[in-house]
Amino acid sequence: MSSFQPKNPDYRAVATDMFERQRAMQTLGISIARLEPGEVELAMSYSPDFTQQNGFVHAGIITAGLDNACGVAAFTLMPAGCDILTVEFKTNLLAPAKGERFAFRAHVVKPGRTLTFCEAGAYALNDGVETLVATMTGTLMALQGRE
Amino acid sequence: MSSFQPKNPDYRAVATDMFERQRAMQTLGISIARLEPGEVELAMSYSPDFTQQNGFVHAGIITAGLDNACGVAAFTLMPAGCDILTVEFKTNLLAPAKGERFAFRAHVVKPGRTLTFCEAGAYALNDGVETLVATMTGTLMALQGRE
Amino acid sequence: MSSFQPKNPDYRAVATDMFERQRAMQTLGISIARLEPGEVELAMSYSPDFTQQNGFVHAGIITAGLDNACGVAAFTLMPAGCDILTVEFKTNLLAPAKGERFAFRAHVVKPGRTLTFCEAGAYALNDGVETLVATMTGTLMALQGRE
Amino acid sequence: MSSFQPKNPDYRAVATDMFERQRAMQTLGISIARLEPGEVELAMSYSPDFTQQNGFVHAGIITAGLDNACGVAAFTLMPAGCDILTVEFKTNLLAPAKGERFAFRAHVVKPGRTLTFCEAGAYALNDGVETLVATMTGTLMALQGRE
Numbered sequence: 001m002s003s004f005q006p007k008n009p010d011y012r013a014v015a016t017d018m019f020e021r022q023r024a025m026q027t028l029g030i031s032i033a034r035l036e037p038g039e040v041e042l043a044m045s046y047s048p049d050f051t052q053q054n055g056f057v058h059a060g061i062i063t064a065g066l067d068n069a070c071g072v073a074a075f076t077l078m079p080a081g082c083d084i085l086t087v088e089f090k091t092n093l094l095a096p097a098k099g100e101r102f103a104f105r106a107h108v109v110k111p112g113r114t115l116t117f118c119e120a121g122a123y124a125l126n127d128g129v130e131t132l133v134a135t136m137t138g139t140l141m142a143l144q145g146r147e
Numbered sequence: 148m149s150s151f152q153p154k155n156p157d158y159r160a161v162a163t164d165m166f167e168r169q170r171a172m173q174t175l176g177i178s179i180a181r182l183e184p185g186e187v188e189l190a191m192s193y194s195p196d197f198t199q200q201n202g203f204v205h206a207g208i209i210t211a212g213l214d215n216a217c218g219v220a221a222f223t224l225m226p227a228g229c230d231i232l233t234v235e236f237k238t239n240l241l242a243p244a245k246g247e248r249f250a251f252r253a254h255v256v257k258p259g260r261t262l263t264f265c266e267a268g269a270y271a272l273n274d275g276v277e278t279l280v281a282t283m284t285g286t287l288m289a290l291q292g293r294e
Numbered sequence: 295m296s297s298f299q300p301k302n303p304d305y306r307a308v309a310t311d312m313f314e315r316q317r318a319m320q321t322l323g324i325s326i327a328r329l330e331p332g333e334v335e336l337a338m339s340y341s342p343d344f345t346q347q348n349g350f351v352h353a354g355i356i357t358a359g360l361d362n363a364c365g366v367a368a369f370t371l372m373p374a375g376c377d378i379l380t381v382e383f384k385t386n387l388l389a390p391a392k393g394e395r396f397a398f399r400a401h402v403v404k405p406g407r408t409l410t411f412c413e414a415g416a417y418a419l420n421d422g423v424e425t426l427v428a429t430m431t432g433t434l435m436a437l438q439g440r441e
Numbered sequence: 442m443s444s445f446q447p448k449n450p451d452y453r454a455v456a457t458d459m460f461e462r463q464r465a466m467q468t469l470g471i472s473i474a475r476l477e478p479g480e481v482e483l484a485m486s487y488s489p490d491f492t493q494q495n496g497f498v499h500a501g502i503i504t505a506g507l508d509n510a511c512g513v514a515a516f517t518l519m520p521a522g523c524d525i526l527t528v529e530f531k532t533n534l535l536a537p538a539k540g541e542r543f544a545f546r547a548h549v550v551k552p553g554r555t556l557t558f559c560e561a562g563a564y565a566l567n568d569g570v571e572t573l574v575a576t577m578t579g580t581l582m583a584l585q586g587r588e
Contacts, residue, residue: 060211
């Protein structure tokens with residue numbers, strides 16, 4: 001359960017709308033599985049279209065899911081009328097992204113007026129077993145006055 | 148001009164083959180524009196399919212291009228019979244990825260028997276002007292004996 | 295409680311010895327407060343000798359504590375006869391490092407034969423209140439055959 | 442030669458003053474060797490007080506030098522009356538920090554009103570040979586209205 005108090009009572013609608021305007025998420029088949037203030041889980045099915053040379057999901061695609069999870073998590077805590085952009089992230093790849101489905105779970109560690117710091121994990125679901133395949137730490141920035 | 152001496156005389160064919168076996172690269176429309184020992188440039192056209200909420204290319208897609216550029220650059224210096232995986236990378240997003248075409252340029256900074264360190268930049272080409280939109284530093288690992 | 299099984303039954307003595315051979319740790323006044331397989335807490339008192347322009351502890355010193363916490367945590371899970379080196383780390387600075395004492399807590403997320411991935415947090419203790427001031431994610435490498 | 446135009450004509454005095462108010466720099470024996478708009482080189486002599494278990498300079502100390510080089514480089518381009526803080530950095534360790542002297546060279550890649558992105562390298566000087574031992578990419582933040 002999240003311990004953050006959203007500044008925007010419409011955080012759910014606004015964060016969902018921001019997510020749905022990202023064509024990349026539709027193309028990659030990524031959807032919102034769970035959304036709380038400062039926390040989000042995204043879901044993606046395996047597709048051979050996004051694989052690297054060994055048939056696993058490409059690290060860049062895993063990163064796209066992680067980055068978006070961080071962005072949506074951060075966005076739920078921003079005031080109304082903001083836009084958001086990613087400043088930086090680091091991804092550590094821990095295991096091959098081999099699975100039927102993938103979950104990208106992010107949470108806000110430190111919200112801020114300008115910068116928000118998030119952590120996220122990418123999990124592969126394979127034969128009922130969940131494996132942490134990658135982690136991200138990232139900094140997101142609120143752009144104010146974009147009503 | 149590259150100053151590295153490849154260990155594998157077939158580096159060009161082997162690196163190109165590894166790249167072409169990545170379905171994600173075809174799906175994203177990324178191709179090799181230039182390939183030297185320890186250096187590579189990849190090219191991508193803009194596609195609305197891979198955009199974020201403001202119509203710019205998604206940071207995860209830019210990262211996929213950067214990561215692959217690092218991987219191919221590192222792979223050109225690895226001995227025959229290796230496979231390669233990404234250990235980690237950090238991406239800093241410096242400007243909106245707005246352009247008609249994109250170039251991902253990577254070079255090896257420090258090759259090693261096990262680990263290779265690379266730097267890369269993503270450039271947007273817009274109305275004839277080139278802008279640095281993101282940078283990556285990354286660590287790649289050689290997996291030996293995968294003949 | 296740690297869930298890792300150390301490969302080296304002498305992990306405690308070996309990790310403590312490695313820590314104590316680091317002159318930098320003595321100079322910075324950093325000591326081991328807690329040590330379990332794959333987990334460590336280091337402690338440091340505030341000293342004006344290691345401050346930045348506003349009298350807070352310098353980010354590089356905080357990083358030295360975090361890096362060492364990751365190194366010791368990783369080292370507890372390595373086999374006998376290894377040496378260890380840091381491959382890379384990222385530090386995110388979340389709040390001014392203002393406090394009387396500091397704790398650096400690290401744990402192994404993914405141990406590996408060659409590479410081990412760790413996460414760590416730096417906490418400032420100020421008037422009885424603990425604040426997360428920085429986080430680290432880092433990759434450590436085992437160098438084998440250094441008996 | 443630097444291509445940046447400083448906003449503060451007193452950039453040299455202000456950046457030098459900020460550096461000199463950092464007690465950590467004196468304790469570590471780090472000084473400014475060269476300072477241009479958006480570029481800086483710091484110098485440090487080897488001291489056994491700041492070594493790790495093999496007698497090389499500790500990665501955290503190398504990071505302190507790199508971080509400060511980035512901070513000073515970024516600060517030269519900020520307007521008068523700012524303070525500066527580090528948001529994040531990643532350090533990649535490429536070779537043992539073994540040398541008689543060390544140089545930390547940073548330059549601004551992308552200055553910004555709020556955030557500035559820098560790259561830096563740490564070089565060991567050993568028997569007249571210079572070796573790149575670590576790199577940093579980092580994000581610095583201007584805090585305005587701190588006259």
